[in-house]
Amino acid sequence: MTEKTVALTTEKQGVPASAGEKPLATRDDTRYIAPPVDIFETEDTLTVVADLPGVPRDAVDIRVEDGILTIRGRADYAPPQRTLREEFGLQGYFRQFQLSDAVDQDRITAESRNGVLTITLPKAEKSRPRQIEVKVG
């Protein structure tokens, strides 16, 4: 699973984006945080765990398009009024990963709990390890 570091272009090839036109990119034009992730395998799944603190369950947006997994979330957080000290600011979260064919892209599930998003990507049938019995003739 490779991270997609180059954002989709905001304008068509050679044609400058005209004013008011929505950019083609999946990336927001506002500031965002790349959420830290853990990615690990089990026997039949690949699991992505991402920290998205401050994002309510319904503001998490996970998509798979053209083999690219996009994690996006919008934090619903405003710092207290009359701030004495401000150490963090939360806005949007955005990160993309390139999926391989080894993942069954139709059966991806996700759950969000306490600001932690867990995405379960089942391995495709063909990429699971298979024990081959050796017959002794």
Place this chain on the structure above:
Amino acid sequence: MNFVSFDILDEMERMRREIDRILGEDRASSWTFPYSRISFLPGRAHRAYPLMNIGEDHDNFYVDALAPGLDRDTLGVSVTGDQLSIRGEKKPLPKSVKSELVHRSERSAGQFSRTLSLSSSVDSSKVQATYVDGVLKIVLPKMEAAKPKKIAVKVG
């Protein structure tokens, strides 16, 4: 002529700053913007965890701490006088995951505690804490004696 001035008050101030720095109370110099995009992680740098936003109004202090993925039963908030202390534990990946099957490990885990002093005493019996979507929000009512009083100025 070699003349070195020695001021006991300067020395004491210097010592106080040094102790504040050691105790993590150095406000001005330890926080530099902009943070890196994933800078709220513990362990990435010697940085206080969890990160906190602190605000106040006439009646209350408001402390928000950024700490995703905590178990409610490990989370502890305690108040003594003007000291607020938060501790908790972020669970690591399950032991069943073999290390050779981990592709990325960016979310640090482990126990943490952080203590900070507020500028006045709070009523510890009325402190409220909620933990929603990985953000711990604490409301600390000020002691009656610590609230600012408005004093009318008579014009004679």
